[in-house]
Amino acid sequence: MDEKWTYLVHKMNPSDKLLRAWELKGGISAQVTALELESPCGAKKKVVVREHGQADLKRNPQIASDEFKLLQILKSAGLPTPTPYHLERSGEFFPAPCVVIEFIEGQTEAAPDDLSSYLQQIAAVLTRIHAVDTCLLAGTILPNQEEAIAEKLRKRPANLDKSLDEGLIREVLESVWPLPSSNWATLLHGDFWPGNTMWKEGQLAVVIDWEDAAIGDPLSDLGNARLEILWAFGVAAMNDFTLYYQAAMKTLDYTHLPYWDLCAAMRPASNLSYWGLEKSTEKTMRERHSQFVMQACEKLGIPYKRHATYKGLE
Known part of the structure; x- marks a missing residue:
């Protein structure tokens, strides 16, 4: 040993x-x-x-x-x-x-028996995270999410990931960043997705992996979770999750959610091919990513043309 x-x-x-x-x-x-x-x-x-x-x-x-x-x-x-x-x-x-x-006894849920309850619990715990009094965080050094996005936009790679619309996403975000403040800054998990939740007997037991925690607009976590839930469970689940969250967080201004969706969509650029996914899984994720970018662009009134099928998954 x-x-x-x-x-x-x-x-x-x-x-x-x-x-x-x-x-x-x-x-x-x-x-x-x-x-x-x-x-x-x-x-x-x-x-x-x-x-x-x-x-x-x-x-x-x-x-x-x-x-x-x-x-x-x-x-x-x-x-x-x-x-x-x-x-x-x-x-x-x-x-x-x-x-x-x-050590928490539990497991991740890739196929929950009751998807509606699962999504409600995911949304509920995210609202609890965003409700944490930020004064309690005075002893920690957490990055500012908006500044982190600004830094990522400044570091434009030489080769953009065209298969995930990275060029379009960056152009849209670069044209508006930094976004005008419309919500109070809250605690962010920073990587909130179903894989960072553990479950036991149909109940959410714990939220794990807090190394990406930050301070910023709660819509940042919401956008990331929306994409991940779309990937895992489809469009209807993403929309239901969003409604559950919005019902509990009625005072937030959701005007800039499409921009935060695009921030989430930028994260897998140039990385998705290296996640070791099965070809069928990667193909589905790329198709849903395209849908995600398209719906954000539509809400912003930006023309969107779907990229060609990703080579290697044809």
Whole structure:
């Protein structure tokens, strides 16, 4: 068993014994490992260790401590988030800080039995995230989402992803950015999608992966979730989810939602081909992405011409 896990368990509680360690699959931005511990009285407990990747560390060298502080705040606010147990500083066994959090028994739901209930619960938890008092976040250093988008727009790649309308998306956003403020800045999850929710017996148990948390217009999270739900469940589900969210957040101004939809649509540019998807899945996602961009353009009164079929999926 890896010596570093024994060391980490000893740091957290010298009387605990490490029983086993195993990698948790599915993470992209961080290496995630589960540990099972046993106390002197025989009680067993599982925890999760999150080691952030180089891309996140380059963006924010303090990402581990920021995530740890944020999880403490969210747990205190009553949100369904993992309990943070330990922040490990860099040293002999860990080249960068990492966080140890609660292991939640549950699973992601790719095909929920009751889609309507699923979407209502997803929308409800997103509204709770956006309702967190931002004064509680004073001890954290969270990026400004609007500034992050501005930086991404400034760094225009030499080769645009034509298959995902990157050129059109950037032209539209560049013409209006920064958007005039129409909503209060709130806490953002930053990568809110069904894969970052865990479920148990039809109930949403926890929202995970908070390393992309930011401050900004709540429509940023909404736009990202709309695209992800479209990808996973189709147009009707996306529309139902949006209505559930809007019913709970009636005071928001949704005028700029099409622009935030386009921000979400820009995220997979030049990356989708490297996600290791089955060809049929990728083909469906590209078709739905095109629909997503088209509906945003229509709402903005911008002509849209569908791109040609992506080569390699024909």
